[in-house]
Amino acid sequence: xxxxxxxxxxxxxxxxxxxxxxxxxxxxxxxxxxxxxxxxxxxxxxxxxxxxxxxxxxxxxxxxxxxxxxxxxxxxxxxxxxxxxxxxxxxxxxxxxxxxxxxxxxxxxxxxxxxxxxxxxxxxxxxxxxxxxxxxxxxxxxxxxxxxxxxxxxxxxxxxxxxxxxxxxxxxxxxxxxxxxxxxxxxxxxxxxxxxxxxxxxxxxxxxxxxxxxxxxxxxxxxxxxxxxxxxxxxxxxxxxxxxxxxxxxxxxxxxxxxxxxxxxxxxxxxxxxxxxxxxxxxxxxxxxxxxxxxxxxxxxxxxxxxxxxxxxxxxxxxxxxxxxxxxxxxxxxxxxxxxxxxxxxxxxxxxxxxxxxxxxxxxxxxxxxxxxxxxxxxxxxxxxxxxxxxxxxxxxxxxxxxxxx
Amino acid sequence: xxxxxxxxxxxxxxxxxxxxxxxxxxxxxxxxxxxxxxxxxxxxxxxxxxxxxxxxxxxxxxxxxxxxxxxxxxxxxxxxxxxxxxxxxxxxxxxxxxxxxxxxxxxxxxxxxxxxxxxxxxxxxxxxxxxxxxxxxxxxxxxxxxxxxxxxxxxxxxxxxxxxxxxxxxxxxxxxxxxxxxxxxxxxxxxxxxxxxxxxxxxxxxxxxxxxxxxxxxxxxxxxxxxxxxxxxxxxxxxxxxxxxxxxxxxxxxxxxxxxxxxxxxxxxxxxx
Numbered sequence: 001x002x003x004x005x006x007x008x009x010x011x012x013x014x015x016x017x018x019x020x021x022x023x024x025x026x027x028x029x030x031x032x033x034x035x036x037x038x039x040x041x042x043x044x045x046x047x048x049x050x051x052x053x054x055x056x057x058x059x060x061x062x063x064x065x066x067x068x069x070x071x072x073x074x075x076x077x078x079x080x081x082x083x084x085x086x087x088x089x090x091x092x093x094x095x096x097x098x099x100x101x102x103x104x105x106x107x108x109x110x111x112x113x114x115x116x117x118x119x120x121x122x123x124x125x126x127x128x129x130x131x132x133x134x135x136x137x138x139x140x141x142x143x144x145x146x147x148x149x150x151x152x153x154x155x156x157x158x159x160x161x162x163x164x165x166x167x168x169x170x171x172x173x174x175x176x177x178x179x180x181x182x183x184x185x186x187x188x189x190x191x192x193x194x195x196x197x198x199x200x201x202x203x204x205x206x207x208x209x210x211x212x213x214x215x216x217x218x219x220x221x222x223x224x225x226x227x228x229x230x231x232x233x234x235x236x237x238x239x240x241x242x243x244x245x246x247x248x249x250x251x252x253x254x255x256x257x258x259x260x261x262x263x264x265x266x267x268x269x270x271x272x273x274x275x276x277x278x279x280x281x282x283x284x285x286x287x288x289x290x291x292x293x294x295x296x297x298x299x300x301x302x303x304x305x306x307x308x309x310x311x312x313x314x315x316x317x318x319x320x321x322x323x324x325x326x327x328x329x330x331x332x333x334x335x336x337x338x339x340x341x342x343x344x345x346x347x348x349x350x351x352x353x354x355x356x357x358x359x360x361x362x363x364x365x366x367x368x369x370x371x372x373x374x375x376x377x378x379x380x381x382x383x384x385x386x387x388x389x390x391x392x393x394x395x396x397x398x399x400x401x402x403x404x405x406x
Numbered sequence: 407x408x409x410x411x412x413x414x415x416x417x418x419x420x421x422x423x424x425x426x427x428x429x430x431x432x433x434x435x436x437x438x439x440x441x442x443x444x445x446x447x448x449x450x451x452x453x454x455x456x457x458x459x460x461x462x463x464x465x466x467x468x469x470x471x472x473x474x475x476x477x478x479x480x481x482x483x484x485x486x487x488x489x490x491x492x493x494x495x496x497x498x499x500x501x502x503x504x505x506x507x508x509x510x511x512x513x514x515x516x517x518x519x520x521x522x523x524x525x526x527x528x529x530x531x532x533x534x535x536x537x538x539x540x541x542x543x544x545x546x547x548x549x550x551x552x553x554x555x556x557x558x559x560x561x562x563x564x565x566x567x568x569x570x571x572x573x574x575x576x577x578x579x580x581x582x583x584x585x586x587x588x589x590x591x592x593x594x595x596x597x598x599x600x601x602x603x604x605x606x607x608x609x610x611x612x613x614x615x616x617x618x619x620x621x622x623x624x625x626x627x628x629x630x631x632x633x634x635x636x637x638x639x640x641x642x643x644x645x646x647x648x649x650x651x652x653x654x655x656x657x658x659x660x661x662x663x664x665x666x667x668x669x670x671x672x673x674x675x676x677x678x679x
Contacts, residue, residue: 014415018677077676081413081521084673090413101519109445121437122520 007093008058008174008205009079014088016049016074046263048074050229051088058093058173059203063216063237065244066226068315068358069261069374072209075226076100076176079207094173094205097124101178103163108152112143112162115151119166133169140195141165161188168195177208213241228261256376257299264369268305268337270361272297273377276344287384288353288392288400294325294345296361300337308334309364312345314379316396317356323399349402354383354395424669427523435526435533442505442534457541461497465490472610481612481643484553490546491637492609495571498539499578499629500600505531506579507586507596510675517676524675525668528583532575539568546640555641563639570632570657577628577661584668587678608633613649628653628660 049071056062064072077083078090080098105122106115116137120130130137138144141161151159210216216223216237223240225233225247233243257271275283276293286292294312312325325345327333334343357379362372383392386400428435447453465486472478473485480488506528510517513527543564550557586592607629608616616624624630625646631653638645 078413081411082518083676085413085415087415089415092411092413093409095409096411098520101515104519105516107441107445110441114441114444118437118441121431121434122516122522124431124520124522125433127433127436 006058007055007091008060009054009056009093009207010091011052011054011056012089012091014049014052014078014085014090015047016071016078016083017045017047017086019045047229049078049085052229052231054224054231054234056205056207058205060222061206061220062208063220063223063240064207064209064226065213065216065223065240067375069228070226071229072226073100073178074229076178076207076209079174080176092174096174096176097170097172098176099123099167099170099178100176102167103159106151106159106163109150111150112147112154115162116166119163120169123167123170125166125170130166137165137169140168140191157188164188164192168192172204174205174207177206177210179210217241256373259373262371262373264363264371265365267300267302267365267368267370268308268363269299269301269371270296270363270373270376271299271340273359273361275377275379285380285382286350287382288351289349289384289386292347292350294347294359296343296345298337298341298343298363300340303338305337305365305370306335307364307366308337308370309367310334310343310345311362311364313360313362314352315358315360317358322352322357349386350381350384351386351400352379352381353392353397353400354381356380419670419672421666421669424523424525424672425665428525428529431522431526434522435530438526438530439533442530443537446534447537457538458545461490461493461538461542461545464493464497468493468610478611479615481614481641483637483641483643487546487549487553487555487641488612488637489610490542490549491640492607492633494539494542494546495567495632495636496604496607496609496629497542498535498571499575499632500604501535501538502532502572502575503578503582504596504600505535506575507582508593509579510583510587511679514679517679524672525580525665528579528668529576531579532572535575536572539571550640558640558642560642561639564636567632567635567639570628570635570654573661574628574632574653574657577657577664580664580668581660584664584671587671587675603627603629612637612643613646614644625649625652626656628656 052071052075064075066072074083076098077100078085079092080096080100082098082100103119105119107118110118113134116134117127117130121127125133138147141158141164143158143162143165146154146158151162154162206219208216208220220237222235223233223237224231225240225244227247232247233240235243255271256273257269262269272295274295274297275286276295277283277286278291278293280293283292296310298308309326309328314322314324316322325347327343327345358375359377359379360372360374361376363370383390386392392400447457468489469486472489473480478485483491509527509531510524516522516527517524582592582596586596606624606627608624613621613624613630613634625648631650634643634645635650637643
């Protein structure tokens with residue numbers, strides 16, 4: 001502490017450009033894109049970050065806020081040197097570690113103890129350091145009795161506890177955290193939060209990304225609001241959150257037709273998206289297990305469009321893909337479209353659990369991406385009678401599937 | 407503050423810094439190798455047994471084809487031992503190249519989530535495969551005792567030849583790893599290359615059998631010097647020392663080139679993978 005005026009990180013004119021179609025082979029969307037368009041024909045560029053300038057003070061706890069696709073993760077990846085900027089310069093004073101995912105490199109066949117050493121080494125700890133901290137790591141996880149059990153026998157909760165315990169024993173000058181607090185049980189979350197606050201009290205710089213505003217509000221001192229690859233606001237955390245909420249509501253008011261953050265040839269464009277109940281009335285809140293219709297208004301910009309494929313992706317607030325609805329997969333093909341019209345996707349029993357979800361839409365015409373709108377709409381799901389009992393797993397935990405017991 | 411890192415777009419690749427970084431991450435290198443060995447062998451009972459069964463079957467096959475059917479001249483060495491000595495460095499080499507080739511792609515989740523010098527992924531394969539080499543060498547030693555082959559002090563020389571095999575494994579492994587990231591086709595090309603390499607290396611036959619006009623090309627195969635060297639160290643078979651030097655030079659050129667190519671690509675790996 002005391003050196004609040006020294007910069008820990010200076011970011012000058014940094015841009016990151018990805019070449020679409022060529023990058024991210026591992027991810028579902030791009031592999032499907034390249035599958036449809038015949039192995040990455042499209043090579044349009046897309047800026048994940050555009051000319052970012054930021055200075056982060058030493059000892060600050062900074063929350064990065066922004067909608068999906070704003071460039072938050074890209075920023076963390078640049079800072080942690082996982083990927084390299086296309087333009088600009090980043091200066092980092094001090095050692096930096098990132099917790100972009102806890103438990104990276106964990107192997108199910110290895111024991112808890114072995115995984116502590118493996119994961120420690122992967123996230124950049126020296127062997128002696130791990131050995132010295134082993135007792136503390138084990139005590140933090142509360143898994144003393146399972147230390148020599150292969151991790152494959154752990155429950156997912158235990159797995160996360162162990163992973164977080166190793167990661168939280170890192171002692172870098174700068175720590176990057178990406179949505180890791182979203183895991184684990186309530187009590188353990190509190191323990192982690194305390195550990196992090198403890199860390200921040202030592203004058204360490206912390207930069208974190210989360211969708212959970214309440215965490216950021218509690219933990220961070222300042223905030224950065226990213227939108228579509230640009231910094232829209234930087235200031236204290238409360239102001240940043242207010243700014244975000246205000247701006248976000250405004251972007252939602254602009255109809256999908258007017259949105260500019262889309263890509264594709266534009267032959268057929270998404271003009272509107274509504275969620276309706278079985279009687280055709282708009283739904284503001286839908287309940288798990290109820291029949292739902294997603295109505296897409298398509299705008300035809302060419303005379304005739306052949307072979308129209310519409311894909312809806314449902315993602316949770318962490319950006320995890322929950323399910324995909326695609327008319328060509330379910331064999332409801334649209335061979336020809338000669339007028340603007342509405343298309344409906346009927347989900348007889350909505351399979352998502354309580355929580356907030358986003359829908360990404362993509363329209364393909366003759367195997368070419370025509371219009372993609374990320375986060376076209378967000379959906380609030382309330383508890384419902386999926387199983388007829390009113391009982392459901394905890395919010396955001398898993399998909400709902402019909403089953404029978406014998 | 408003690409340490410300042412500058413990341414600048416378009417700045418030239420700092421090769422030495424990246425190589426030094428691999429040394430700084432030696433604990434990770436060690437743990438990755440350890441993980442590979444543990445997972446491969448400690449997992450099941452058969453796991454460990456395969457490390458013995460595999461080379462035995464290969465040796466018996468070579469023995470049958472070259473020792474029983476073709477009856478290749480083995481320079482006075484029992485044909486079984488002759489093939490086995492030839493096979494041990496080749497097996498190590500092909501295992502390293504095979505595993506290193508797909509290693510970076512196989513470690514996607516790591517590469518996309520943490521920073522570390524990516525070079526240590528293929529490097530770790532050269533270490534974990536040493537276990538297999540050791541097992542074959544032990545089997546060979548047992549066979550030599552069974553066949554009553556006298557022990558010679560020059561057997562110590564298998565250590566420098568093993569080092570050459572490690573370097574050769576890394577050299578080709580790093581090349582294939584880097585090329586596979588760029589062009590996935592290499593996952594199909596690699597088995598082909600290895601199969602060709604196996605027949606063009608003097609595993610079950612001696613290099614002396616290669617006709618003079620082809621000799622220079624044969625010697626360019628870096629495995630030639632290593633395999634012949636192994637047999638010379640163990641059985642005192644004639645060794646063309648020039649072929650060893652040629653192998654060494656070829657290996658060094660490929661090694662330096664491979665590391666250079668890999669490091670040049672290093673910063674894009676997370677984007678392309």
